[in-house]
Amino acid sequence: MNIFIGLINGMISGATPILLAALGGTFTYYAGIFNIAMEGMMLGGAFFGVLGSYYFNSWPMGILCAIIGALLMALIFIVFTVFLKTDEFVTGIALNLFAVGATTYMLRQIFNVKGVFSNPGIIPIPHIDIPFIDKIPVLGDILSGQNLMVYVTVVVLLISVFAIYKTRFGLRLRAAGYNSPSLDSSGVRTSTMRIWSLVICGVLCGLAGAFLSLGYVTLFSENMTAGRGWISLAAVILVNGNPWGIALISLVFGFTDGLGLLLQKFLPNQFTSMVPYLATLVSLYFYSIQKRKKSI
Amino acid sequence: METIIEMKDMIKVFPPNVVALDSVSTDFRKGEIHAIVGENGAGKSTLMKVLYGLEPKNGGEILFHGQSVNFKDAGEAIAAGIGMVHQEILLIQEYTIWENIILGIEPVGFLGRINRVQARKNVQAKIDEFKFNLNLDDKIEDISVAARQKVEILKLLYRNVEVLILDEPTAVLTPQEIPQLFSELQRLRDNGKTILFISHHLDEVLALSDRITVMRKGKKIATVEARDTNKEDLAKMMVGRDVLFLSKREAKQPGAVVFAIKALTYIDGNKRKRLDDVNLQVKAGEIVGIAGVEGNGQFELVNSIMGLTRPTSGQILVNGKELIAADILERRKFVSFVSQDRSKMGAAVKASITENVMMTHHRLNKQFTHWKGALLDYRYSRQFTRKIEEQFGVSMGSMDNPFKSLSGGNQQKVILGRELLLDTPFLLLDQPTRGLDVGSIEYVHEIILKMRMQDRAILLISADLEELFRISDHIVVLNRGKIVADLATEKTNLEQVGYLMLEGKDKEDAKEIR
């Protein structure tokens, strides 16, 4: 039973950063942006999260700084792709490498360390016990006592679904991706929608980064996002941007993450760490053969 | 009548050196249908785009209701009361009619949630007011092109525009759908709307409009009252010389069957029959034209012949050789191909002219390579490009310039040169004159007819019925993937073919349609 609960909880915390970043990615996906900069935005968020939490000795400030950090990355992306019309792919790759370089540089400049910064002064994001529910056996252990950011993620998911499919913003957002000249000729500037989608993506990647460095673990290490931004991108593409589908896929990846931890008893941890990436390949396989069947 | 829009000395330059508008001045009156005519590239669309704010002007002044205006984008133009329906329809396929219409001015409730009930009621009211036959919950991807055009017009009426600009609205319609559009436009004019109408079909222009502005090469030639002019005069102003609307086809006895398709059927991934038992043959020295509304199987037919898609069943034969399972390179030994979209299928626009000319030859013609095909002979390729330049009268700067530096007509000449010098028995021409100016069209027709005299077998697919009537020996009508008629050009007329294209069968009592 404990293994089961452990697996479920591992799944949830593994899924959270991927889901948050992928929900950000779904906004840019619908706006018609080939956004591969989630990795960099998340990394920026994770670093600034630790910075804020450490300097102000407060996790809310950590989250706030994480959002600002990721927004800075998003801002660079906006300046280059929307205003200077630079290729999205090139900008994304350069931005991701910029994020690795800049965080490593700042790690050295600000904290005077190489590789990892961990310190008791970094205040993590707390776990939340929900009264009454936490008393229910099994279910209580899963529904209650999760990191605050897990609940935030659920709320973000619901808001995303509402915003994308039910609101004026969503109608215009999707129009930007489906047919931008049509949106422009309707009197709404596509670039405005693209900018907003990137801002939202920045905020959500900031939250994802904050969860990584202040929830999942309480430290910052060089390049700690370890390809999660790419997995998020894969998740968005696999379900064509549908938020519910993204939630499901994220849980699957979270599960493989937890499974990897469980398998460490039998396999060297280098192999168990591969599991989420292998899982991405497997899901891409199913997606591709299904898509091919349709197109023939 | 009062003047609603006045344009003075409009200038527009497209880099590097195309002057699209060269000091054009004209005016439009309230409540008139005003046609703007000219060849492709005469600047008529550009003039309208500049007015509408889609292209920034580089000089001149626009007065709207006597006020100087300068719209920065379409939104501002619409807000001021000017709307435009584009040639390529700008609607969102994935959205319903009502969603498309409210986009940009959505009625919303709490938290920006769209008020569906209100929105649908408003749109329905507009549909009723103008008596458009539309169902507001249909998705755009499911309705006909003519209906989409109506949605575009309705979208602008919903925004209460006074001036409607239509960019070649009839280009996507069949002959039978055109009168209906015209009567709707006339009704709108009678309600006080001003309609600006871009076209190069002179019959339509004369039938519909009150006044006509003629443009040529970026300049305005004249603005005339429709009742004071005729087709010949307009054509002369448009082209700058007399134009013959006659076939130049010489009599010729066709030879043996070169190209044949037998019982070709193609069923796509959604189990839809795209080609249905197509049988076709083309003899040496014969031009067979395929007529049909776009999307009735032409695309699949071309792809099947070229080997881009594998048909479900049937045969494709050239000189008796079965090509159905052959790879593309094998087919290219027998088939020359000019595609309808130069930049998509006909060329790599950023590569040099020479590199575009080498394609296919580099595999089929041994003179282009050394070392058993491994090493390219660039010197020979350049000589070959020179040959095409001279033989086809291409005007090019350096042959090392990118292909896109050529004008549309010259691009098509280079492609024709490359394909015709492959010396294949069969030519597949998919809308070879699309987007070309009148001079280039005539030239391309001349070359096609020359190939006919050289006993090549030619299959011509065209959306332009006049073109088909002008050069083909036979006209085959394609409807829903089926060949519904095979007619000798001399024994049919525009009306009959138009009806067949639309309905898939002959009209029972042949009446005049227009």
Next chain:
Amino acid sequence: MRKKFVSGVLGIVVALGLGAVIMLIEGFNPITTYSALFSYSLGGFYPLTTTLRNSVPLILTGLSASIAFASGPVNLGQPGQLLIGALFATVGGLYIHLPAPLMIPLLIILAMIGGALWSGIAALMRRFFSMDEFITTLMLNMIADFFTYWAISYPFFDKTAYSPMTPQIDKAGWLPEFGNFNTNILVMVLVFVAVWFIFTRFTAGYEWRLTGQNSIFARLGGCKIDKNYVTVMLLTGALAGLAGGLVVMAGPHRFLKGLGANYAWDGVMIAMVANNDLIGTLLYGLFFSSLQTGAVGMELITAVPSEFIQVLQSVIVLVIVAGRGMLDIVLDKTQIKRKARERTA
């Protein structure tokens, strides 16, 4: 050509200027910093040869990315292909013992096979299951990272070492060195010339380039684009693998953790600034190498950490690529103005 050169030089100047601004904000002196940087990478025989030696993996991975991007496949797997190539060369060097004239070519070939194997997996997934190489190569990078980490931690672990690494390879597999001049640069130049010839003068290269620009046109023109796709993937994988092999054979002569560093991603960036042009890749590769080589000296002399160079590199990429587009727009605008003036006059 001149426009490319102008936008490149202009971009580098602007990026270095931005770097100077960052330094000023941080309280460093940009002039001493830059002079330290370039005197340690270009000022003299030792710095120059070090820059050359370090440029080899950058140029080879850059070449790999340039050829892939210019031919169509979005092969982003250079980091993984480099690691597997390095592992193949290392394992060969540990267990095979031959005289140097045979050993060195053998290890080079092994490294290329390793890289090609890794990109070949992605190519097969694309050919048979239509899986997009853009994501599969990225995932294979992570997998290669963990796999090589395991390989040097367990089966090929040097039992005398404290951290994951292999023992040194057979001395016959070490690339000869003259003073500080390492022959890895000769191998690179040889490969570069061969690849340049194939890419610009051979039928195969012509088909790859045209396919990269318009695949449907190339296909209709009779190019075997599926076969070409696999060839390009294998070739670019082999180039990245070779980069890894040469890193082992020229440098530490063993596989230690973090060996690939950022070479391969830097190679991708180099391809992007060079706009997939091969000569451009060579020049930018040398330039990036001079930055990275000088970074150590810069850190020694001034207080600027060497990581600053990573930031500077990505700024250079963004500025040059964005500048290229801007230059076109500005040139167009001036042309429009001139024409419009002619018309009104």
